[in-house]
Amino acid sequence: MNDIKMKVNGREVTGSVEGRTLLVEFLRNDLRLTGTHVGCDTSQCGACLVHVDGEVVKACSMFAAEADGREVTTIEGMANADGSLNTIQQAFQDHHGLQCGFCTPGMVMAATTLLRDNPKPSETDIREYLDGNICRCTGYHNIVKAIMAASGQEVDRAALAAE
Amino acid sequence: MHNFELVKPTSIEDAVAALKEEEAQPYSGGQTLLPTMKARLAAPTKLVSLLGIDELRYVRIEGDQVHVGGATTHATVARETKEAYPGLASLAARIGDPAVRNRGTIGGSLANNDPSACYPAAALGSGATIKTDRREIAADDFFEGMFMTALEEGEIVTGVTFPIPQAARYEKFIQPASRFPLTAVFVAKYDAGVRVAVTGASELGVFRWTEAEEALSKTFSADAVKDLKVDDADMISDLHGSGAYRAHLTKVMTARAVTALS
Numbered sequence: 001m002n003d004i005k006m007k008v009n010g011r012e013v014t015g016s017v018e019g020r021t022l023l024v025e026f027l028r029n030d031l032r033l034t035g036t037h038v039g040c041d042t043s044q045c046g047a048c049l050v051h052v053d054g055e056v057v058k059a060c061s062m063f064a065a066e067a068d069g070r071e072v073t074t075i076e077g078m079a080n081a082d083g084s085l086n087t088i089q090q091a092f093q094d095h096h097g098l099q100c101g102f103c104t105p106g107m108v109m110a111a112t113t114l115l116r117d118n119p120k121p122s123e124t125d126i127r128e129y130l131d132g133n134i135c136r137c138t139g140y141h142n143i144v145k146a147i148m149a150a151s152g153q154e155v156d157r158a159a160l161a162a163e
Numbered sequence: 164m165h166n167f168e169l170v171k172p173t174s175i176e177d178a179v180a181a182l183k184e185e186e187a188q189p190y191s192g193g194q195t196l197l198p199t200m201k202a203r204l205a206a207p208t209k210l211v212s213l214l215g216i217d218e219l220r221y222v223r224i225e226g227d228q229v230h231v232g233g234a235t236t237h238a239t240v241a242r243e244t245k246e247a248y249p250g251l252a253s254l255a256a257r258i259g260d261p262a263v264r265n266r267g268t269i270g271g272s273l274a275n276n277d278p279s280a281c282y283p284a285a286a287l288g289s290g291a292t293i294k295t296d297r298r299e300i301a302a303d304d305f306f307e308g309m310f311m312t313a314l315e316e317g318e319i320v321t322g323v324t325f326p327i328p329q330a331a332r333y334e335k336f337i338q339p340a341s342r343f344p345l346t347a348v349f350v351a352k353y354d355a356g357v358r359v360a361v362t363g364a365s366e367l368g369v370f371r372w373t374e375a376e377e378a379l380s381k382t383f384s385a386d387a388v389k390d391l392k393v394d395d396a397d398m399i400s401d402l403h404g405s406g407a408y409r410a411h412l413t414k415v416m417t418a419r420a421v422t423a424l425s
Contacts, residue, residue: 002169019169019210020200043198046262055238055265061197062266065169066212110261131342132260 002065008033009077017064024048024059026067027074035075035105039134046133049106050074056113058132075105078112088112088150095155097146099137106133111147120151165206171215175321179296181211182317189213189319191234191271194263219270219321224248227327233270233294233320240269250331250351254285257335259342270320276368278309278399279343283369284333286323288349288360294322309368328353332420336412338363338403345404346412348372350420356380359417364409366397375417384425385418 005014008031015030027033027050039047041060048059051073080086085093088111098104107130114121114129121129126147127140135143145155169190172178181187188207190196191214199205213219219234222243229248231240241256241264258264258272258281272282273293286293286302293300295318305313314320328351335347344363351358357379359372378387393413398406 019167020164041201043194043263046260049262052265056262057265058262061194061262063169063193063197065171066193066214113261129261132262 002068004065004068006067006069007071009073015064019063019065021064022060023050023052023057023062023064023067023072026064027059027072033074033076037102037105039102039106044132044134045103046106046110046130047103049109049133051109051113054113056110073109075108078108088115088147091146091150092143095142095146095149097138097143103133103135103137107135107143111150114147115151120153121147123148164200165203167200167207168209169212170209171212173215173217175216175218175296175319178211178213178216178319179317181209182319184209187211187317189274189317191268191274192236192266193271194259194267195271195275195277213270213319214268221322229325229327231269231323231325233322234268235270237264237267237269237272248325248327248331250328250333250349251285251289251325254281254333254349257281257333269323273305273323274312274314274320276306276308276310276312277343278365278368279338279341279345279363280369281333281335281344281347281362284347284349284360284362285325286360287369287371288331288351288358289325289328290353290358291326292324293320294324295319296321303371306369309366311368326353328358330424332423334416334420334423336363336416346409346416348413348416348420350379350417350424352379352383352424357383361413361417364398364413366399372413372417375414379421383421385422388414388417388421 001016027036037047039045043061049056050059052070126144148155187209190210190212213234219232221232223230224247237255237258241252245252272280291302293305331351333349335344338345346364347362349360359375362369374391375388393410395406395410398409400406
């Protein structure tokens with residue numbers, strides 16, 4: 001067993017995990033942070049995205065023991081301090097960027113690092129960045145709209161529909 | 164997944180010592196190995212993580228060479244070689260997706276030598292030198308066929324040195340489900356001549372298309388490869404495309420790369 005210690009959503013946590021324990025298993029089963037979803041468990045869908053030291057990674061494709069000493073942020077750590085939705089989350093709600101909601105935590109985590117690195121992305125930039133995030137409901141249009149809106153850019157419905 | 168012991172050395176020396184144990188396996192970003200272990204296609208009893216070794220993580224631009232540490236992620240290479248070697252940066256920026264690029268490493272990709280991986284094409288197409296804990300290996304001698312390399316048991320890639328070309332371009336035709344190249348071509352133009360490396364296409368893994376190199380070294384234009392024939396005998400044939408299709412793609416991707424550079 002490996003004794004691990006990390007900061008999750010700003011809080012120090014400790015645990016004891018097997019070598020094979022995935023980060024997502026530690027988050028969901030040990031910490032009960034079930035907002036991070038396991039969609040495929042084969043590294044393809046992006047529902048399990050979290051931030052480790054500020055960078056987006058697949059929590060199903062990293063061992064919990066590898067996050068020892070690191071800072072992890074999950075979807076539970078994204079809302080504003082008063083509990084209200086942050087700009088990106090609110091934009092997903094406003095623009096109907098989700099239907100069943102299963103992929104949404106991963107989408108929000110990806111959108112966050114995208115907008116940090118590229119504050120005014122084009123629609124193509126957004127689609128490319130979401131290459132590893134699969135959504136089976138929305139057809140992606142409303143997700144792209146939501147991220148465009150969250151970046152403070154005009155949402156051109158006609159142009160989006162034409163893509 | 165079968166359980167294993169995870170060890171996290173902080174020096175190359177300690178990693179090599181840990182790898183002397185039977186069934187120990189080097190582990191870098193894990194973007195291939197971890198899913199492989201989930202599928203129980205690999206079941207090492209000990210994983211030696213290389214990501215905690217600071218001396219394996221660097222990008223250094225020195226003169227006409229780029230040196231990259233073995234445990235450097237694709238995201239770091241994409242960011243830090245943008246000006247010195249844009250052809251390499253662009254390849255690194257298109258591997259997998261952003262989350263994969265934040266974990267996957269150049270050493271892991273080269274050591275795995277997946278027949279559809281991107282980095283082997285850059286290494287072979289640049290005539291790079293692969294450095295290990297015990298020697299230096301020319302890219303021409305490193306890749307020995309699908310998932311096979313010149314690496315010995317317990318030998319780890321510590322760095323890669325790329326000579327910077329006048330210009331280079333990676334043209335990738337992706338298999339949309341896996342996002343790996345169905346066929347991709349790396350074309351690099353050096354003073355000494357043009358190098359063309361092809362990935363995703365051959366049963367023998369990454370290879371140099373020498374006929375195209377000769378033709379392009381004489382005349383650097385898409386027309387120079389127009390009448391060349393790519394032998395499809397060793398090409399991968401699967402539900403995504405026949406060998407003949409991949410042979411055709413090899414030519415098309417080469418021509419696109421050359422056109423983009425002309």
